[in-house]
Amino acid sequence: MSANALYTDLSGYYDLMCLDIDYQAQSSSIDRLQQIFGNGGNTHLDLACGTGPHVRHFIDLGYQSNGLDLNQPMLDIAQLRCPEAQFSLQNMSEFKIAEPVDLITCFLYSIHYNDGINKLKQCIASVHSALKSQGVFCFNVVDKHKIDNALFVSHTATQENSVFTFRSGWHYSGTGEQQSLQLSIGKTTGEEAQVWHDEHPMVAVSFDELTALLAPYFEVHIFEHDYEKIVPWGQSSGNAIFSCVKI
Ligand SMILES: C[S@@+](CC[C@H](N)C(=O)[O-])C[C@H]1O[C@@H](n2cnc3c(N)ncnc32)[C@H](O)[C@@H]1O
Known part of the structure; x- marks a missing residue:
C-alpha cells in the first residue's frame, strides 16, 4: 500500500x-x-x-x-x-x-x-x-536515538459488525535522517479477516x-x-x- x-x-x-x-x-x-x-x-x-x-x-x-x-x-x-x-x-x-x-x-x-x-x-x-x-x-x-524498534502500541475497536485492531510502532536503523512509522489495521467481520499494512517514511x-x-x-x-x-x-x-x- x-x-x-x-x-x-x-x-x-x-x-x-x-x-x-x-x-x-x-x-x-x-x-x-x-x-x-x-x-x-x-x-x-x-x-x-x-x-x-x-x-x-x-x-x-x-x-x-x-x-x-x-x-x-x-x-x-x-x-x-x-x-x-x-x-x-x-x-x-x-x-x-x-x-x-x-x-x-x-x-x-x-x-x-x-x-x-x-x-x-x-x-x-x-x-x-x-x-x-x-x-x-x-x-x-x-x-531518533531513543526509538525502541521492538515497541508497538495496539488497540481494538468495534464498528457495526466488525472488530478492528490498530497497531503502530517506530523503526529507526540507527543511522541517517529517515525513520519509519509502521502501521497495520486488521478488520474482522464474522469469518472474514482483512489486514492492511502501511509503512510511512518520516524524518529522523x-x-x-x-x-x-x-x-x-x-x-x-x-x-x-x-x-x-x-x-x-x-x-x-x-x-x-x-x-x-x-x-
Ligand atoms: C497521524 S495523522 C495526524 C492527524 C491529526 N493531526 C491528529 O492528531 O489526528 C498525520 C496527518 O498528516 C498529514 N500529512 C502527511 N504529510 C503531510 C505534509 N507534508 N503536509 C501536511 N500534512 C501532511 C496526513 O495526511 C495526515 O492527515
Missing part, C-alpha cells in the same frame, strides 16, 4: 484508529502553553490537521482556528466536523497563509512527515513567517539537532510528553512537547 493509503483510501477508519486519543486534553494543554508563552492572541493554524479533531477543540476553546493537510479525504472529514473553519490542501514544508496567526500546532508526531531534514528546515522557516510577533509553535516529536532527528534547527527562529522550551501537567523535559524520555516562541 502507498504511504498515504491510511489518509486517502482508509481515511474513513482514521477516527476509529484514534478513538483512545484524548484530543480535548491535548488541545487544552497547548492552550495553557499559549497562555504562558504566547502573545494573548486567539488565531490558530493546525498543520497536518487530519480529520480536524484539534481544530474542533480549539474553536470550542475560543480560538479562530483553521487547518491544513496534504490529503483531501482527511480535509473533507475535517470540514464536516468544523464547518466554521477553513481548511487548505497544502504541504506543511512550504505552506503559506493570508494573515499571520498567534499559534501554530502540529500534533501526533506529524512534524516527522516533513520529507527529510531540508524539508523540516523549510517547514520551520514557513512556520516562523506565518506567526505573529511572540507567536507560539507547539508540536510533539520523538528523538535528535532533540539536540532539532533544537539547533529551531534556535535561529525561536526560543525553545521542551516539556515532558504529558498533556495533563506541564513538566520541563527531564532529558531522558524519548518523546516530548516542544513549545517554541517566535523571536
